[in-house]
Amino acid sequence: MPKVIYIDAQDNQFEADVNVGQxxxxxxxxxxxxxxxxxxxxxxxxxxxxxxxxxxxxDKIPEPSELEEDMLGMVIEPQENSRLSCQIEMTEALDGIVVRLPRSQY
Structure with a gap:
């Protein structure tokens, strides 16, 4: 099963199995x-x-849709590599993808 590496705002790293298609x-x-x-x-x-x-x-993930770009305009501290994780579908090619989590907004 492919893995995702999530790194939180304090640089703690968490590895998780994520099903293809999820x-x-x-x-x-x-x-x-x-x-x-x-x-x-x-x-x-x-x-x-x-x-x-x-x-x-x-470069290994699809470009964000216009709607996703609109939503990203509302996040705190957006960056060029900001994405909504709900819009990134896991594939075998993404095994080992690294995503960083922003400082808590809530």
Whole structure:
């Protein structure tokens, strides 16, 4: 099963198995990773699953949709590599992807 490496704002690293086809938000919630809430359940209406994709992986994931870009405009401390983790679907090619979690916004 592919793995995701989640790194929180204090540089603590957590490795989680995420099924192919599952999004990274659900992977974090299922593995009780603090820092990704996913309050809207992945329908892009809350941005509580905001993350920063490690630059080594940004070219390996699809570009954000216009709706995702709109939601990212509302997050605290957006960066060029900001994404909603609910919009990143796990594939075998993403095994080992690294995402950083922002400082708590809540």
């Amino acid at each position: 999004n990274l938000m659900d992977g974090a919630v299922d593995n009780m990773i603090d820092g990704i809430l996913g309050e809207c359940g992945g329908v892009m209406s809350c941005a509580t699953c905001h993350c920063y994709v490690d630059p080594a992986w940004t």
